[in-house]
Amino acid sequence: MDPLSSLASLFDASRAHARLRQTDPVHWSEQLQCWFLTRYEDVAHAFRDPRLSSARSELFIARYLADKASLTRDYLRLSKRSMLMTDGADHARLRKEYGTGFTHAFVKSWRPVVARVMDELLAAVRDQGRMELVSDFSAPLVPLILMELFDIPTKDRKRFRTWIDAAGKFGNVLEAGPVRRANDSMRRMEKYLLRHLLRNEPEERMDVTELISNVILTLTAGYVATSDQLSTGVYNLLIHPNQRLLLRERPELLTGAVEEVLRYTPSAPLIYRIALDDIPMGGKVLRSGQWVCLAVAAANRDPTAFHEPDCFDITRKPNRHLSFASGPHTCLGAALARQVLARGLEVLFHSQPGLRLDPERSRQPKFNGGIFYGFHSLPLVFSS
Ligand code: HEM
Numbered sequence: 507m508d509p510l511s512s513l514a515s516l517f518d519a520s521r522a523h524a525r526l527r528q529t530d531p532v533h534w535s536e537q538l539q540c541w542f543l544t545r546y547e548d549v550a551h552a553f554r555d556p557r558l559s560s561a562r563s564e565l566f567i568a569r570y571l572a573d574k575a576s577l578t579r580d581y582l583r584l585s586k587r588s589m590l591m592t593d594g595a596d597h598a599r600l601r602k603e604y605g606t607g608f609t610h611a612f613v614k615s616w617r618p619v620v621a622r623v624m625d626e627l628l629a630a631v632r633d634q635g636r637m638e639l640v641s642d643f644s645a646p647l648v649p650l651i652l653m654e655l656f657d658i659p660t661k662d663r664k665r666f667r668t669w670i671d672a673a674g675k676f677g678n679v680l681e682a683g684p685v686r687r688a689n690d691s692m693r694r695m696e697k698y699l700l701r702h703l704l705r706n707e708p709e710e711r712m713d714v715t716e717l718i719s720n721v722i723l724t725l726t727a728g729y730v731a732t733s734d735q736l737s738t739g740v741y742n743l744l745i746h747p748n749q750r751l752l753l754r755e756r757p758e759l760l761t762g763a764v765e766e767v768l769r770y771t772p773s774a775p776l777i778y779r780i781a782l783d784d785i786p787m788g789g790k791v792l793r794s795g796q797w798v799c800l801a802v803a804a805a806n807r808d809p810t811a812f813h814e815p816d817c818f819d820i821t822r823k824p825n826r827h828l829s830f831a832s833g834p835h836t837c838l839g840a841a842l843a844r845q846v847l848a849r850g851l852e853v854l855f856h857s858q859p860g861l862r863l864d865p866e867r868s869r870q871p872k873f874n875g876g877i878f879y880g881f882h883s884l885p886l887v888f889s890s
Pocket residue numbers: 560589590591601723724725727728729731732735772773774777778829830831834835836837838839840842843
């Protein structure tokens with residue numbers, strides 16, 4: 507039987523992935539019609555291999571949404587112009603033009619915004635002694651920060667947030683309703699951005715659609731990945747009390763804790779590419795046109811790259827995880843994501859004393875759709 511026969515097994519970094527890495531590291535899943543790479547070295551190389559294309563929007567729709575293609579027109583039109591879905595010279599141009607706002611120095615200057623948004627969200631639950639981490643904190647957090655950074659006026663933020671939420675669900679849920687809502691939200695964001703934000707001349711080497719497409723990419727992809735990563739980060743620290751205690755005793759380990767959370771349960775555990783050529787790998791041949799899954803979650807637990815990989819260890823050094831990818835598509839928002847995760851873990855564990863899982867309400871893990879891994883809900887209690 508295919509070891510990746512269920513959705514849950516797709517995300518099971520410690521068992522299903524380990525079994526594949528040991529027995530069949532370049533694995534063809536007949537059921538999923540996709541190659542799965544689970545070794546650190548193979549995944550790291552694959553991220554840099556120009557024969558593995560990122561231009562996958564059209565193929566994704568043809569494969570999973572063929573019967574609903576008419577509902578995805580705007581989504582496709584915009585998403586295929588984003589840097590995430592382009593290759594080679596086009597990708598390099600978009601990244602160069604758009605990426606200037608994401609330098610470390612610039613991201614550092616956003617610190618006060620990040621801190622203020624977090625304080626406001628926590629102030630709303632402080633007296634209650636309990637919170638639902640996802641809806642009260644990790645989900646609203648990044649949209650609020652990004653909308654402020656993108657200058658979306660306060661009066662428009664509520665409706666803009668509903669568009670971000672709906673568009674962020676594309677690919678995670680394949681039913682007609684959410685697909686239609688994601689598509690409509692893309693069109694509405696485009697219209698809004700055209701009317702309100704882009705009255706000035708667009709960048710010289712980027713047309714308006716490209717600019718809008720990449721703004722939307724930042725608002726949607728960055729938001730879901732960071733929200734999920736923060737939720738699983740909090741969860742990991744709560745279920746590893748010795749590591750949590752260590753972090754309290756040695757706050758200088760915060761940076762290490764963020765990297766370990768990213769390694770241990772990456773919020774984007776499976777990244778997909780399309781083979782543009784026949785590519786020999788590990789005694790097999792990836793055929794041109796086939797889907798290839800770079801199983802980051804598995805690579806992050808490869809014992810040839812990490813000592814005792816299944817151990818959650820915030821002192822781990824070095825920690826060269828692949829959770830922000832590697833090569834030309836390395837996450838553009840990594841510096842912002844790291845800042846949000848560090849500050850998020852810090853404020854939650856320092857200013858909410860006695861933070862723990864709520865024993866009376868159950869948590870709901872999320873691994874639907876095969877793209878993001880996190881929680882739908884994570885109820886917590888603390889001493890108010
Ligand atoms: C913990 C949070 C995050 C994780 C785990 C993450 C992960 C990733 C990964 C794995 C990729 C590469 C995808 C691929 O190669 O197909 C990527 C690309 C990207 N990410 Fe993130 N991301 C996070 C947060 C963010 C944030 C906060 C932003 C922006 C505000 C952002 C913006 C982008 C952009 C624009 C790209 C496309 C880069 C390119 O194609 O050249 N990400 N991210």
